[in-house]
Amino acid sequence: MEFKILSHAGLLVRNKPGKSLICDPWLVGSSYWRSWWNYPPVSKDLINSLQPDFIYLTHIHWDHFHGDSLKKFRPDIPIIIPKGNYTRMKDDLFYLGYTNIIELKHGERFQIAEQFYITSYQFWMFLDSALLIECDGVKLLNLNDSKHMGLTLKQIVRKHKPIDFVFRSHSSANERLSYQIVDEPNAPVDDLERYIKEFAQTAKATKARFAIPFASNHCHLHKDSFHFNQYIQHPLLVEDYFKQHQIQSPQVKVMVSGDSWCSDSGFTISDKDWFTNRSALLAEYLQQQKDSLEKFYAQENKTEIDKQVVVAYFEQFTATLPYFIRRYFKKVHFTYVLSAGETTKYVYQINVHQGRVVELPPDTPLDHATYPIQxxxxxxxxxxxxxxxxxxxxxxxxxxxxxxxASQKKYMEALNLVFNAYEYDLLPLRRIFTWRSVESWSMRWREVVLYMQLAKDKLVYGKLDLDKYLR
Structure with missing residues (x-):
């Protein structure tokens, strides 16, 4: 068998007769409004060589579920997705024109070909998944962005040991770095080192032979996000961490787009260094994508918003919230400051409790005493x-x-959680009690136990100690 790294989170696995599976094929262009780009870029020759028999999508985030990349493949290609409590992944695939969708329940095994199987393992309230791949006697655990730990990780390891390769993310893919605490400017908003530490802890817990830093090989090219490149934890930093902490097993291997491993010949890894001189290479990459970025800037600058669209959305959103959530936000106002070009064009003050939207003049003085959540x-x-x-x-x-x-940050974090719950069909609350949802969570009882353990830790010790669940 052979596996090949395709992109940020893209993985190709092929058996000896030539049947192939691709996971999370983000291959072309950018993601998240020209902010995220594959790093290193994916070669056109590699993209054109791909003729997969199956595709697996771990979750719905665009750097994994990438519409423009999926369009490279025929509409009847079998696309396999995790079957969680909600149907949005399937619905969105149908919307894009794909007709052959296969949902796998938690722990369900599916045959790709002879001696070629996959098993899906779900995790997190806002559905993510890992994929255990068995191909010609080799076992690969593609954890990707999923944060399996405790009983959920033990379930996978016990059932499938020994595992040969584990793939996992190792850098930030959340909103923490996007916070500015205006009255405590030096307050830390994220612990960047913990991502690599958790990568190492999880890799060790799987007892795999090799650990591949994965699903974090991206960069930022948009002018609004380019500065975040300095915070990306790239694979060489993972390799350094393993050396500093004398971690011999699993053996970490830095692999980027185009690198591969074959059961006959072992690793084939390019000798090009993408990380030591990353600043210069990013500047070159930025220049290559200049035209694409400029066209997008012009498109963003021309955006017009009809206030009634905003009003209708938040009225509908608030209507799905149970009383205790609306009450939590009763005295809280969220101020959206929206630019188009170099100037502020729209300012909306939103009260989630009432679902009320007030449009303020674009030149409103936005002092933080009056508008503490912007x-x-x-x-x-x-x-x-x-x-x-x-x-x-x-x-x-x-x-x-x-x-x-500082005092209002918790409300913004809470609102982001509620947005997730709304968009992942956990709201209105009755959706939690559908047969599909009950079936999904009953199969994932180990995860429910983990949440109860974490809640106990928070109540008893006042903090969450994830280390003990990653050993």
Whole structure:
């Protein structure tokens, strides 16, 4: 068998007769409104060589579920997805024109070909999944972005040991770095080192032979997010961590787009160094994509918003919230500051408790005593969040900036959780009690136990100690 790294989170696995599976094929262009780009870029020759028999999508985030890349493949190709409590992945694939969708339940095994099987393992309230791949006697655990730990990770390891390769993310893909605490400017908003530490802990817990830093090989090229490149934890930093902590097993291997492993010949890894001189290479990459970026800037600058669209969205959103959530936000106002070009064009003050939207003049003095929770982004991104019901994606792209006071930060974090719950069919609450949802969670009882353990830790010790669940 052979596996090949395709991209940021793209993986190709092929058996000896030539049957192939691709996971999370983001191959072309950018993601999250020109913010995320594959790093290193994926060669056109590699893209054109791909003729998969099956595709597996771990979850719905655009750097994994990438519409433009999926269009490279025929509409009747079998696309396999995790079967969680919601149907959005399937619905969106049908919307894109794909007709052969296969849903796998948690722990369900599926045969790709002779001696070629996959098993899907779900995790997290807002559905993510890992994929255990068995091909010609070799076992690969593609954890990707999923944060399996405790009983959920033990389930996978016990059932499938020994595991040969484990793939996992190792850098930030959340909104934490997008926070600015205006009255505590030196307050830390994220612990960057913990991502690599958790990669190492998880890799060791799987007892795999090799650990591949994966699903974090991207960069930022948009002018609003380019500065976030300095915070990306790239694979050489993972390799250094293993050396500093004298971790011999599993053996870490740095692999980027085009690199591969074959059961007959072992590793084939390019000798090009993409990380030591990353700043110069990023500047070159930025220049290569200049025309694409400029066209997008012009598109963003022309965005117009109809206030009634905003009003209709938040009225509908608030109507799905149970009383206890609405009450939590009763005295809280969220101020969206939306730019189009170099100037502020729209300012909306939103009260989630009532579902009320007030439009303020664009030149409103936005002092933080009066407006303690400000969300700065573009009118284009805000409108896309409404049109496609993807507010939960906005913060991932590193193009939304939260300027909040320390005392009000918790409300912004809570709102982002509620957006996720709304868009992942956990709201209204009755959706939790559908047969599909009950079936999914009953199969994932180990995860429910993990959440109960974490809740106990928070109540008893006042903090979450994830280390003990990653051993």
């Amino acid at each position: 969300i700065h982004t573009t009118a284009f991104i805000f409108l896309r969040g409404i049109e496609f019901r993807i507010f939960s994606h906005m913060c991932i792209g590193k193009r939304v900036f939260y300027k909040v006071t």
